[in-house]
Amino acid sequence: MTGLALVAHQFRYDQKAFWRNPASVFFTVMFPVIVFLILAVVFNGETVNVRGGVDATTYYVPAIMSLSIISATMQTLAMTLVIAREDGRLKRGRGTPMPPWVFIAGRVGNSIVVALMTLVLLAAIGAALYGVSVPWERLPEILLTLVVGAASFCCLGIALTAAIPSQDAAAAIVNALLLPLYFLSGVFIPEDQLPNGVIAFADLFPVRHFFDAFFDAYVPAGGSAVSWDNLAVVAIWGIAGLLLAVKFFRWTPRSG
Amino acid sequence: MSYGATEAVRGIDLEVNRGEVFAFLGPNGAGKTTTVEILEGYRKRTGGEVSVLGGDPERAGREWRERIGIVLQSGRLDPYLTVRESLDLYAGYFRAPRPTDEVISLVGLEGKADERASRLSGGQQRRLDVGMALVGDPELLFLDEPTTGFDPSARRQAWDVIAGLRDLGKTVFLTTHYMDEAQRLADRVTIIAAGQIVAQGTPEDLGERDAGETTIRYRSDGQEVTLRTTDPVKTLHDLTGAALAKGEELDGLEVTRPSLEDVYLELTAAVENAAVAEPTEERAN
Numbered sequence: 001m002t003g004l005a006l007v008a009h010q011f012r013y014d015q016k017a018f019w020r021n022p023a024s025v026f027f028t029v030m031f032p033v034i035v036f037l038i039l040a041v042v043f044n045g046e047t048v049n050v051r052g053g054v055d056a057t058t059y060y061v062p063a064i065m066s067l068s069i070i071s072a073t074m075q076t077l078a079m080t081l082v083i084a085r086e087d088g089r090l091k092r093g094r095g096t097p098m099p100p101w102v103f104i105a106g107r108v109g110n111s112i113v114v115a116l117m118t119l120v121l122l123a124a125i126g127a128a129l130y131g132v133s134v135p136w137e138r139l140p141e142i143l144l145t146l147v148v149g150a151a152s153f154c155c156l157g158i159a160l161t162a163a164i165p166s167q168d169a170a171a172a173i174v175n176a177l178l179l180p181l182y183f184l185s186g187v188f189i190p191e192d193q194l195p196n197g198v199i200a201f202a203d204l205f206p207v208r209h210f211f212d213a214f215f216d217a218y219v220p221a222g223g224s225a226v227s228w229d230n231l232a233v234v235a236i237w238g239i240a241g242l243l244l245a246v247k248f249f250r251w252t253p254r255s256g
Numbered sequence: 257m258s259y260g261a262t263e264a265v266r267g268i269d270l271e272v273n274r275g276e277v278f279a280f281l282g283p284n285g286a287g288k289t290t291t292v293e294i295l296e297g298y299r300k301r302t303g304g305e306v307s308v309l310g311g312d313p314e315r316a317g318r319e320w321r322e323r324i325g326i327v328l329q330s331g332r333l334d335p336y337l338t339v340r341e342s343l344d345l346y347a348g349y350f351r352a353p354r355p356t357d358e359v360i361s362l363v364g365l366e367g368k369a370d371e372r373a374s375r376l377s378g379g380q381q382r383r384l385d386v387g388m389a390l391v392g393d394p395e396l397l398f399l400d401e402p403t404t405g406f407d408p409s410a411r412r413q414a415w416d417v418i419a420g421l422r423d424l425g426k427t428v429f430l431t432t433h434y435m436d437e438a439q440r441l442a443d444r445v446t447i448i449a450a451g452q453i454v455a456q457g458t459p460e461d462l463g464e465r466d467a468g469e470t471t472i473r474y475r476s477d478g479q480e481v482t483l484r485t486t487d488p489v490k491t492l493h494d495l496t497g498a499a500l501a502k503g504e505e506l507d508g509l510e511v512t513r514p515s516l517e518d519v520y521l522e523l524t525a526a527v528e529n530a531a532v533a534e535p536t537e538e539r540a541n
Contacts, residue, residue: 009348013337020336020372088331095296095326096392097318098349252298 010106018110028076029118032068036060040130049192057130062218063187065122066211072115073150075174077157082170090251108154115150141225145217148231149210152238159241162248181207206237265291265451277428279442283524287451288431292400296326322351325389329400335374339365339384343391350392363387363417379410386417396427435517449527462519475507
């Protein structure tokens with residue numbers, strides 16, 4: 001098989017394994033939907049004072065989409081790669097003629113497809129239940145933002161595996177990093193209710209910038225549909241992650 | 257071949273012939289996995305020459321990997337893929353894979369083809385593991401302690417699979433710390449202890465090492481008599497001749513040759529004791 005055919009082959013089996021894993025499906029697909037529904041029920045009818053004021057439900061569609069993209073990429077990759085590494089599956093795969101990058105590419109492809117699917121799901125729920133219109137005319141901008149974000153958070157997830165010593169530590173470390181950032185970045189709590197200092201702090205990290213960029217792409221009330229400066233920050237984080245991943249990613253189990 | 261300050265193995269000199277089952281036998285911590293990982297191309301060596309299938313494993317590329325199969329000592333499979341899917345996934349990595357159904361029957365998992373790996377017993381998972389190493393139809397197969405932790409019936413099934421590999425003409429490099437496993441499966445055995453080779457040969461040869469000593473036991477007048485001899489035919493002849501002449505019985509007459517197990521325990525114990533006695537500085541590199 002050629003490189004691309006091999007990636008497609010690997011991707012097919014990664015997809016099978018993903019959808020059969022209840023934890024993956026719950027945390028990556030169901031969790032964002034549940035969080036969106038809770039927030040929408042609680043804040044329905046309120047207005048968030050950003051970009052001249054948007055409905056809370058409109059605010060939460062791109063907010064939770066950002067979360068679901070990060071979850072499908074960074075979180076899923078960091079966790080599943082650590083599990084595969086500690087199981088010895090990465091090491092075993094390296095003993096075959098398959099080029100190592102194929103394995104990573106298959107997983108990244110899996111993440112991006114899952115991210116796209118949850119995006120469609122959230123868009124449909126937002127539109128059907130809360131009349132949040134789907135900005136079809138901005139599809140190219142949304143896809144661009146998605147691709148830059150997904151690629152960057154994939155790199156960060158792969159890099160993060162180097163800091164995770166064991167399977168048990170994976171979920172704890174990933175959540176300890178991401179959950180506070182979701183809160184501080186305005187993903188859960190509308191940003192007009194967060195003190196300026198909190199936003200400034202969150203601005204140091206890529207979650208906030210990605211949410212900002214995705215909000216601009218998805219909500220027509222914003223200015224330009226492509227938030228280049230935010231995307232640039234996200235991309236720089238992604239490149240840093242890539243460099244760290246290249247240097248520190250390991251194929252063999254840490255334990256045993 | 258060392259890591260950290262201490263050499264894991266040294267002076268390992270071994271040759272494996274095409275088509276044989278070669279057992280690399282030694283107690284836990286003897287350096288078996290270090291050696292096999294050097295041969296598999298996972299680990300860099302600090303010295304010495306290694307040639308596997310005509311190539312240096314450290315610089316091995318795809319072509320070389322097409323020709324080998326590896327079963328790691330501790331590895332878990334993807335729990336969410338079935339037997340058939342796991343094999344199909346690996347088949348995709350190789351240019352000319354063996355048909356999946358053939359592999360399934362080689363490892364005796366016909367009834368489990370559509371079962372997920374997580375629902376297989378430990379022994380069945382290990383056989384799937386071997387199947388995944390076989391799917392590329394390799395010339396050379398590395399099996400690192402394939403039956404550790406198995407119950408007797410699972411071991412027997414795994415042994416049948418490994419014995420079947422020889423019939424396929426595969427070369428098998430088997431590491432094990434079970435004497436009976438080496439004896440049962442291997443054409444040739446190399447025994448390693450404390451990082452050094454202590455004996456090499458066929459299971460029969462190794463049994464005969466030191467073996468001049470045959471032990472003859474019998475009871476005479478209620479007394480247990482034990483004779484050790486390097487010439488059992490003559491000793492027995494003399495003994496039984498004398499007994500017949502006097503019309504005596506040799507109660508409980510028993511002639512035993514040292515088992516491979518005895519040789520193994522003796523050899524590894526001797527080397528390990530020596531290694532413990534030796535100051536570590538001398539072994540450091």
